[in-house]
Amino acid sequence: MRKLAFGAAAAAMLLGGALVILWRLGAAADASPPERPTTLPSIPVTAGTVVAADVPVVLRGLGTVQAYNAVAVKSRVDGHIVSVDFKEGQEVKEGAVLFQIDPRPYQAALDQASANMEKDQATLANAQLNFNRDAKLIESHLAISQQQYDNDKATVAADQAALDSDKAQAEAARLNLSYCTITSPIDGRLGARLVDKGNLVQSAGNATLVNITQIKPIFVSxxxxxxxxxxxxxQQDRQPLAVDAVAGDNSTTLAEGKLTLVDNMVDPNTGTIHLKAQFDNEDERLWPGEFVNVKVVLSMRHQVPTVPQQTVLEGSDGHFVYIIKPDDTVERRAVEVAAVQDGKAVITKGLEPGERVVVEGQYRLDNGARVTSLARPQSGGEKPNGAPQ
Structure with a gap:
């Protein structure tokens, strides 16, 4: 009996030990870390496509709009202004009446010069008759002295000179009378009236009455x-270069024109060359004195790869982009950028049209990262540049 009791106790101890071991094994299994996922999560990015496009090669500068012609209207005679025949700011044609100066003193001067001319013309006619009579007597060898003949000839010459002087004075008086009516010398737009009706103007005072500017066509310097x-x-020797006048936002084209002047010397102080372009300006979007950005189109790059400007990043070894491969992983690729303009980067090496690229979200990427493409936003604005593009 004692042996049976000892065997039962030993069996119970063995069973309890086994249960403890199994319990510990189960607790250790519960405490083990979870299994790692086999793939990394995708990174959301904005994707785009490399597009082949015609991109102009341009030079950029800052210009000032200048009137094609500008005239400061002044009086050539003295007198009171009796009428002003225009409205400030209106457009006028060449020959349109602007001011009227009191013409009466100049009309009187013309009448006096005309009267003197008629008197001297009659005197000349009488002297000519006497001279003709003397000439016949001399030819017939009748009683007339050579001195008398010479005196009559000199009288005719003097009377002719007096008549010529009268004609010149009459013409001057007529010209001064015409100056009383001040007309526009060009087609253009009037500025503010600087002298009012009733004021006395003097030619020696050199006072401007009104300014006129011709703005169709117009220049940009x-x-x-x-x-x-x-x-x-x-390029200009081949054909006139196209020039665009652009607003301050660097995206709105105000007018399109042609290069008309390359100045004959470089400014040694600034190292720049002065140029001028002409614009039709029929819609009058350019105004004298206005500052505009200027784009000179030198040539055209045909069907070159382009991507949105923000696609290209710059590293220690140059520019690069992230290419999206068919399995939605990315590859970092070096590229060569020829220009950045109008919100686009022109790529000369490293990309082919049709390839997918990461436009935004590149800063979280590395080679082999998996991405999820989002909708592409609108492209940004133009990036100014002062060098050839």
Missing amino acids: FTLPQNALDEVRR
Whole structure:
């Protein structure tokens, strides 16, 4: 009996030990870390496509709009202004009446000069008759002295000179009378009236009565760095270069024109060359004195790869982009950028049209990262640049 009791106790101890071991094994299994996922989560990015496009090669500068013609209207005679025949700011044609100066003193001067001319003309006619009579007597060898003949001939010459002087005075009086009516010398737009009706104007005072500017067509004067001179002249020799006048936002084109002047010397103080472009300006979007940005189109790059400007990043070894491969992983690729303009980067090496690229969200990426493409936003504005593009 004692042996049976000892065996039962040993069996119970063995069973309890086994249960403890199993319990510990189960607790250790519960405390083990969870299994790692086999793939990393996708990173959301904005995707775009490399597009082939025609991109112009341009030079950029800052210009000032200048009137095609500008005239300060002044009086050529003295007198009181008796009428003002225009409205400030209106457009006028060449020959339109602007001011009227009191013509009465000049009409009187013309009448007096005309009367003197008629009197001297009669005197000349009488002297001519006497001279003709003397000439016949001399030819017939009748009683007349040579002195008398010479005196009559001199009288005719003197009377002729007096008549010529009268004609000149009458013409001057007539011209001064015409100056009493002040007309527009050009087609253009009037400025503010600077002298009112009733005021006395004097030609010696050189006072401006009104300013007129011709704005159709119109000029834009601008400068470019001297290192652009050779290329500008070479392209201009082929055909007049296209020039765009652009608003201050660098995106709104105000007018399109042609380059008309490359100045004959470089400014040694600034190292720039002065140029001028002409615009039709029929819609009058350009105004004298206005500052505008200028784009000179030198040539055209045809069907070159382009991407949104923000697609291209710059690293220690140059520019690069992230390409989205068919399995939605990315690859970092070095590229060469020829220009950045109108919100686009022009790529000369590293990309082909149709490839997918990461436009935004690149800063969280590395080679092999998996991405999820989001909708592409609108492209940004133009990036100004003062060098050839």
